[in-house]
Amino acid sequence: MNKVEVIQNFLRNENLDAAFITTPDNVFYLTGFSSDPHERLLGVMLLKDAEPFILCPLMEVPDVKAAGWKFEAVGHADTDDAWDILVNAVNTRGSAPTSIAVEKSHLTVERLERMNELFPEASFSRIDEQLNNMRVIKDESELVHLRKAAELADYAVEIGCREIAEGKTELEVLMAIEFELKKKGVQKMAFDTMVLSGPKTASPHGTPGDRKIQKGDFILFDLGVVYNGYCSDITRTVAFGEPTEAQREIYETVRRAEQAAIELVRPGVKACELDKVARDVITDAGFGEYFTHRLGHGLGISVHEYPSITGTNEFVLKEGMVFTIEPGIYNPEITGVRIEDDVVVTSDGVEVLTKFPKELQIIQP
Amino acid sequence: MNKVEVIQNFLRNENLDAAFITTPDNVFYLTGFSSDPHERLLGVMLLKDAEPFILCPLMEVPDVKAAGWKFEAVGHADTDDAWDILVNAVNTRGSAPTSIAVEKSHLTVERLERMNELFPEASFSRIDEQLNNMRVIKDESELVHLRKAAELADYAVEIGCREIAEGKTELEVLMAIEFELKKKGVQKMAFDTMVLSGPKTASPHGTPGDRKIQKGDFILFDLGVVYNGYCSDITRTVAFGEPTEAQREIYETVRRAEQAAIELVRPGVKACELDKVARDVITDAGFGEYFTHRLGHGLGISVHEYPSITGTNEFVLKEGMVFTIEPGIYNPEITGVRIEDDVVVTSDGVEVLTKFPKELQIIQP
Numbered sequence: 001m002n003k004v005e006v007i008q009n010f011l012r013n014e015n016l017d018a019a020f021i022t023t024p025d026n027v028f029y030l031t032g033f034s035s036d037p038h039e040r041l042l043g044v045m046l047l048k049d050a051e052p053f054i055l056c057p058l059m060e061v062p063d064v065k066a067a068g069w070k071f072e073a074v075g076h077a078d079t080d081d082a083w084d085i086l087v088n089a090v091n092t093r094g095s096a097p098t099s100i101a102v103e104k105s106h107l108t109v110e111r112l113e114r115m116n117e118l119f120p121e122a123s124f125s126r127i128d129e130q131l132n133n134m135r136v137i138k139d140e141s142e143l144v145h146l147r148k149a150a151e152l153a154d155y156a157v158e159i160g161c162r163e164i165a166e167g168k169t170e171l172e173v174l175m176a177i178e179f180e181l182k183k184k185g186v187q188k189m190a191f192d193t194m195v196l197s198g199p200k201t202a203s204p205h206g207t208p209g210d211r212k213i214q215k216g217d218f219i220l221f222d223l224g225v226v227y228n229g230y231c232s233d234i235t236r237t238v239a240f241g242e243p244t245e246a247q248r249e250i251y252e253t254v255r256r257a258e259q260a261a262i263e264l265v266r267p268g269v270k271a272c273e274l275d276k277v278a279r280d281v282i283t284d285a286g287f288g289e290y291f292t293h294r295l296g297h298g299l300g301i302s303v304h305e306y307p308s309i310t311g312t313n314e315f316v317l318k319e320g321m322v323f324t325i326e327p328g329i330y331n332p333e334i335t336g337v338r339i340e341d342d343v344v345v346t347s348d349g350v351e352v353l354t355k356f357p358k359e360l361q362i363i364q365p
Numbered sequence: 366m367n368k369v370e371v372i373q374n375f376l377r378n379e380n381l382d383a384a385f386i387t388t389p390d391n392v393f394y395l396t397g398f399s400s401d402p403h404e405r406l407l408g409v410m411l412l413k414d415a416e417p418f419i420l421c422p423l424m425e426v427p428d429v430k431a432a433g434w435k436f437e438a439v440g441h442a443d444t445d446d447a448w449d450i451l452v453n454a455v456n457t458r459g460s461a462p463t464s465i466a467v468e469k470s471h472l473t474v475e476r477l478e479r480m481n482e483l484f485p486e487a488s489f490s491r492i493d494e495q496l497n498n499m500r501v502i503k504d505e506s507e508l509v510h511l512r513k514a515a516e517l518a519d520y521a522v523e524i525g526c527r528e529i530a531e532g533k534t535e536l537e538v539l540m541a542i543e544f545e546l547k548k549k550g551v552q553k554m555a556f557d558t559m560v561l562s563g564p565k566t567a568s569p570h571g572t573p574g575d576r577k578i579q580k581g582d583f584i585l586f587d588l589g590v591v592y593n594g595y596c597s598d599i600t601r602t603v604a605f606g607e608p609t610e611a612q613r614e615i616y617e618t619v620r621r622a623e624q625a626a627i628e629l630v631r632p633g634v635k636a637c638e639l640d641k642v643a644r645d646v647i648t649d650a651g652f653g654e655y656f657t658h659r660l661g662h663g664l665g666i667s668v669h670e671y672p673s674i675t676g677t678n679e680f681v682l683k684e685g686m687v688f689t690i691e692p693g694i695y696n697p698e699i700t701g702v703r704i705e706d707d708v709v710v711t712s713d714g715v716e717v718l719t720k721f722p723k724e725l726q727i728i729q730p
Contacts, residue, residue, distance in 0.1 A: 035570075038669045059569050059657045078659040079676050104474040109467070110493075112474050128475075171547045179540045187572060192553070204424050205400075207552060292424045294443040304403045311444045 003030050003134065004052055004071075010101075010130050011048040017097030018090070019046045019127050020115070023106040025301045026131050027054070033067040034229055035060060041082035050093040055086050087118050101127035132306040136298060137320035142230060143344060146300070146322055149190075149232035150342050150353035152225045156181055157236045157356045160195065160221045164240055164363050170195045170208040173219075181225060190224030190231035190303040201237065201336030204293055204328060215241040215365045218251075218335040224303060231303040233324050234354045235340030238361040246334045250287065251360050254337045257281035257327040258358070261295060265325075265343055265350035271313040278327045279311065287329045296324035299342055321345040322353075368395050368499065369417055369436075375466075375495050376413040382462035383455070384411040384492050385480070388471040390666045391496050392419070398432040399594055400425060406447035415458040420451050452483050466492035497671040501663060502685035507595060508709060511665070511687055514555075514597035515707050515718035517590045521546055522601045522721045525560065525586045529605055529728045535560045535573040538584075546590060555589030555596035555668040566602065566701030569658060569693060580606040580730045583616075583700040589668060596668040598689050599719045600705030603726040611699045615652065616725050619702045622646035622692040623723070626660060630690075630708055630715035636678040643692045644676065652694045661689035664707055686710040687718075 001009070007019055007030075021027060022043040028034045030044050031054055042060075046052045051071050056064055058075035065073060074089045076082040090097065098121045102112065105128045112124060138146065156177050163176045174195040181189075196206045198217040213219065217240045224233040237251065257278040264277050275295040282291045296309035299322050307315045309323055326340030342353040366374070372384055372395075386392060387408040393399045395409050396419055407425075411417045416436050421429055423440035430438060439454045441447040455462065463486045467477065470493045477489060503511065521542050528541045539560040546554075561571045563582040578584065582605045589598035602616065622643040629642050640660040647656045661674035664687050672680045674688055691705030707718040 039673075063570070077657070078673070102474070104478070107474050109469040109472050109474055109477050109489075110491075113469070124474075126475075175540075175544045175547050179544065182536045182540055185575070187574070188557070205428070209552070210550070292442070308404075308443070 004046060006134060007046050007130070008048060010127075011046065014101070014125075016099045016101050016125065017048050017122075018099070019101040020044070021046070021103060021127070021131070022111070023103050025305075026103065026135075028229055029131075029135055029301055031064065031067060031069045033064045033069055035063070040078075041076065041086070043086075045086065045090060047090070047093055047097070053089055055082065055089065083114055083118055097122055099123050099125065101125050101130075103128050103131065135300060136306055137318060138300060138322050138344070139320070142300065143322075145228040145230035146232070146342070146344070147353055149225050149227035149230050150234070150355070152181060152184065152186055152227060153223060153232040153234040154354055154356045155184070156223050156225070157221050157234060160219075161238055161361060161363055164213060164219060164238070166215060166240075166365050167212050169210050169212055170197055170200075171210065173213070174208050177223065186225045186227070188226040190226050190233060194220065194222040196220045196336075197240075199332065202330045202332040203336065204330055204338070213240060216244075217241075218243070218247060218337065220336060220338060222338065222340065229301055231299055231301070232342055232354065233299055233303055233340065234342065234356065235326055235338045236356055236358075236361070237337045237339065238363055240363050241365045242362065243360065244334075248360065249285075250329050250331060250334055251337050253282055253285040253287060254327055254329050254339050255358055255360075258325055258339045258341065261325045261327070262341065262343060262350055262352060265317065265345055266348060267317055267319050267345055269317050271307055271309045271315040271317065272311050274309055274325065275311040275313075278325070282327060282329060287331065290329045290331050291327060292330060293328070296326050296340075298323045317345045319345050319347050369411060371499060372411050372495070373413060375492075376411065379466070379490075381464045381466050381490065382413050382487075383464070384466040385409070386411070386468060386492070386496070387476070388468050390670075391468065391500075393594055393666055394496075394500055396429065396432060396434045398425075398429045398434055400428070405443075406441065406451070408451075410451065410455060412455070412458055412462070418454055420447065420454065448479055448483055462487055464488050464490065466490050466495075468493050468496065500665060501671055502683060503665060503687050503709070504685070507665065508687075510593040510595035511597070511707070511709075512718055514590050514592035514595050515599070515720070517546060517549065517551055517592060518588060518597040518599040518719055519721045520549070521588050521590070522586050522599060525584075526603055526726060526728055529578060529584060529603070531580060531605075531730050532577050534575050534577055535562055535565075536575065538578070539573050542588065551590045551592070553591040555591050555598060559585065559587035561585045561701075562605075564697065567695045567697040568701065569695055569703070578605055581609075582606075583608070583612060583702065585701060585703060587703065587705065594666055596664055596666070597707055597719065598664055598668055598705065599707065599721065600691055600703045601721055601723075601726070602702045602704065603728055605728050606730045607727065608725065609699075613725065614650075615694050615696060615699055616702050618647055618650040618652055619692055619694050619704050620723055620725075623690055623704045623706065626690045626692070627706065627708060627715055627717060630682065630710055631713060632682055632684050632710055634682050636672055636674045636680040636682065637676050639674055639690065640676040640678075643690070647692060647694060652696065655694045655696050656692060657695060658693070661691050661705075663688045682710045684710055684712050
């Protein structure tokens with residue numbers, strides 16, 4: 001059963017007439033067509049008893065077809081009212097829908113108000129959970145892309161380590177990484193690449209800049225690529241020159257925390273249990289106050305997707321789920337360290353997609 | 366009167382109790398704090414008769430303060446329910462608001478439903494237009510950033526032209542541009558840089574790749590930088606080797622269309638009149654079917670912002686507005702050409718921010 005059929009089944013089971021899907025990542029999931037429509041209207045209309053169609057900017061119709069979408073692509077020009085075109089396309093397929101599922105976690109209030117006007121008889125319900133539940137389990141064809149994305153992330157960290165040198169700036173190392181990746185065919189990073197050095201490693205969301213790398217620095221890489229629409233997300237922290245005892249202690253604590261979480265991954269375990277086992281290691285070592293964020297997040301078409309791996313999420317792991325595990329300690333007096341892997345839940349355990357070594361790498365000045 | 370006071374005045378005039386602002390670009394506009402919160406809750410709560418506060422992820426509280434926000438920054442950890450913390454912070458400031466303005470073009474249906482639960486007595490109205498009307502007029506301090514962003518975009522095209530050589534790929538030219546910009550301190554491009562060559566210039570939304578530049582190609586650069594939170598957006602199309610007559614005709618038509626629109630810019634003119642004057646030039650030259658998009662878009666903190674310069678928008682230009690003018694002709698048999706400038710409406714005309722030459726640049730192979 002393909003994805004369109006799964007949603008049509010959902011509509012029949014829930015006794016809904018239609019679903020209108022507008023999150024770009026969900027549109028990609030359903031159609032293979034990837035686009036950032038900005039403020040223009042892009043959406044897939046799925047109907048219980050008729051053919052679906054995609055509504056998209058007119059100039060993107062050829063790209064939708066090229067992406068493999070087998071149904072109609074209805075284009076709208078910038079001078080059209082895209083919503084009128086949507087209604088017309090729905091009307092040609094049968095009677096007006098009286099119940100429409102939408103992504104309430106994405107659809108804006110303004111767009112819902114417009115749909116309310118255009119389909120005045122319709123009620124609106126959520127389809128977010130249905131789409132999350134579909135996307136959270138990756139099939140083998142998706143895992144192929146995720147594995148390749150992770151391999152490219154490993155390679156990126158390898159380049160980063162090779163580029164580290166006294167006096168080089170964070171930005172110079174960052175650009176060298178991205179240039180090598182582009183040469184390998186990477187079209188898009190999954191998010192802004194992070195190369196932080198020295199005290200800047202203690203900022204979980206720092207910005208790479210002109211700081212020159214010095215002996216004694218820890219250097220933190222956090223990066224990922226998009227490969228065939230799927231993301232990777234890796235963090236490694238390495239030492240430039242011999243680390244101090246205090247730096248080593250932080251590093252090894254994060255490493256043990258990360259390893260403890262990885263070893264717990266298997267179907268049936270709860271997301272919050274992963275967070276707890278990692279956090280306990282860090283808290284027991286006396287660094288609890290410096291681990292200021294959740295353990296991880298789902299990974300796939302979006303770099304942050306469902307589910308969130310937090311201390312309160314009772315979500316039960318299932319085979320085929322992919323997410324990050326990324327504990328960190330951010331001690332501004334000593335150093336920041338974060339270690340992050342992308343993992344897949346297998347039938348009886350875990351597959352770690354990112355493979356760059358986690359023994360503390362000491363780059364010799 | 367600062368921006369917070371302007372909104373508090375708006376609340377008093379409209380007899381509203383509160384405004385909750387969650388668009389990251391509007392949060393930046395009000396607070397100076399720039400952040401992509403992903404799915405986390407980030408927002409500024411403005412109250413008619415009490416001090417405003419920003420609600421943000423706990424780990425970003427120091428960054429908010431560093432950005433210059435003078436009021437309270439209320440942090441929420443990943444394990445908190447951020448909405449409960451919002452309600453508590455509102456309650457400590459007085460009675461529960463019964464009328465709240467929100468950005469309906471940004472706020473999700475899910476978030477509005479949550480606010481409905483938390484403030485059951487409240488009605489919700491739009492504040493989008495108020496914020497658009499504030500942001501659409503740039504003050505001198507904003508123009509300083511926009512001019513600098515445009516200057517860096519000019520420089521980027523200059524580098525691009527210098528890098529063009531037979532057999533080089535689009536991606537190699539692109540990376541050389543971005544590397545030079547990073548060395549100049551540019552932290553972020555305004556959008557994915559576009560370097561397209563030969564037949565790929567005929568795709569308004571093409572993706573740079575491994576295509577090798579050849580003699581006879583036109584090469585299209587579309588790029589912009591973010592400087593102190595403000596964007597630029599330039600397009601130039603140049604020839605590699607002597608152009609054909611047909612290529613020249615398309616280039617000169619786009620150039621005349623762009624110039625005609627620029628010359629019409631002044632307070633009192635309508636957005637649609639700009640689109641029309643440019644489109645008429647292209648249509649009269651017989652290329653109307655190949656100009657498939659609007660003339661331009663507002664530019665500022667967002668790379669695409671209010672207003673849209675289309676053939677149907679009756680919006681009247683005012684002094685201090687900044688937007689793009691970017692006609693194009695995309696003829697797959699001959700070439701694509703787009704020329705784009707960033708312009709400011711002055712008291713009696715126009716200031717063009719982007720200054721890279723528009724006479725057809727012929728790069729000698």
